[in-house]
Amino acid sequence: MREGEAGAGTRVGRIVEVEAYIGEDDQASHARFGRTSRNAVMFGPPGIAYVYLVYGMHECLNLVTEPEGRAAAVLIRAVDPVAGVAAMRAARLAHALRRARTSEARARAEARIGDLAPARLAAGPGLVAAAFGIDREKTGVDLLDPTSSVRIEPADATEPPARITQTARIGIGYAAEPWRSHAWRFIDAGSQALSIA
DNA sequence: AGTTGGATGGTCT
DNA sequence: GACCATCCAACTG
Numbered sequence: 001m002r003e004g005e006a007g008a009g010t011r012v013g014r015i016v017e018v019e020a021y022i023g024e025d026d027q028a029s030h031a032r033f034g035r036t037s038r039n040a041v042m043f044g045p046p047g048i049a050y051v052y053l054v055y056g057m058h059e060c061l062n063l064v065t066e067p068e069g070r071a072a073a074v075l076i077r078a079v080d081p082v083a084g085v086a087a088m089r090a091a092r093l094a095h096a097l098r099r100a101r102t103s104e105a106r107a108r109a110e111a112r113i114g115d116l117a118p119a120r121l122a123a124g125p126g127l128v129a130a131a132f133g134i135d136r137e138k139t140g141v142d143l144l145d146p147t148s149s150v151r152i153e154p155a156d157a158t159e160p161p162a163r164i165t166q167t168a169r170i171g172i173g174y175a176a177e178p179w180r181s182h183a184w185r186f187i188d189a190g191s192q193a194l195s196i197a
Numbered sequence: 198a199g200t201t202g203g204a205t206g207g208t209c210t
Numbered sequence: 211g212a213c214c215a216t217c218c219a220a221c222t223g
Contacts, residue, residue: 019215028215030208038208056205058216075215099204108219126216171215195216 001079003132003150004087011084011132013122014159015152016188017077017195019169021062024071028175031071042071047144051129051136057099058126059135063143063152077170077185079122079131080193088121088131089113095130119192127195165189170196 003011021029030039030052041050042064050062050073066072081088096109122131129135134150143152155162166183173180187194 021215030215033209036209052215053207054214055216056207056214060215062215077215112218124216169215174214 001076001132001150001152003134004084009084009087011087012082013079013088013132014082014155014188014193015076015078016080016162016191016193018186019075019077020065020072020184020186021075022066022072022184026175027179028169028172029071029073035071039071041139042073044068047142049138049141049143049150051134051139053136054126059129060125061129061132061134061138061150075125076128077125078187078191078193078195079128080188080191081118081121081131085118085121088118089116091133092116092121092127092130117192123193124195162188163190 001013001015021031023029024031024034026032029042030036031042033039035043038052039050041048042062044064045068046063046065048064050064051059052062053059061076062073063076064073093110093113096113097106100106100109122128132150138150141148141150143150145151165187167185167187168181168183169185
């Protein structure tokens with residue numbers, strides 16, 4: 001995953017955790033209510049960004065996957081930084097400071113984020129968006145277009161292959177079976193950047 | 198080290 | 211009016 005022009009400050013990371021949300025039948029998917037104004041891009045062509053707000057404060061980036069007419073997307077849950085660590089840390093800090101009301105809270109956020117290991121900067125869906133400066137305005141962006149501000153690329157051939165493991169999806173306890181238990185979370189096992197070890 | 202509860206606003210019944 | 215595809219601080223033991 002890559003953000004910004006080539007050069008200093010560009011943010012690059014390896015996607016190490018994703019979840020699949022497949023079809024209107026999937027009782028954990030935003031598409032379970034059919035097409036709405038929020039989820040409309042999920043019903044469109046693949047390769048497009050779907051960014052939504054959860055819990056009133058965290059944005060989450062998805063990649064639309066199935067052909068037009070079939071609602072599906074992959075949630076990007078964690079990214080291991082490869083380049084642009086300073087820019088990610090700055091974006092995380094800016095995000096935290098926007099919410100911190102007291103000077104004590106600001107000081108705590110500054111210390112905490114300043115001490116964060118690079119692998120922890122984007123270790124969660126809300127953190128991916130915060131670290132890469134992504135919000136709902138990115139909905140509709142073509143993530144496969146090399147000229148887009150944010151894009152997703154194939155792994156570099158020199159990278160070691162991922163050791164991929166599956167688990168149930170996170171935070172969907174409201175969904176009925178069998179959807180709740182489908183092992184549709186995919187992780188690069190052993191990565192230090194996972195949202196949950 | 199694991200658990201619990203608060204923040205905060207858009208979306209859907 | 212209820213509920214969330216979350217994160218973090220403040221507790222417990």
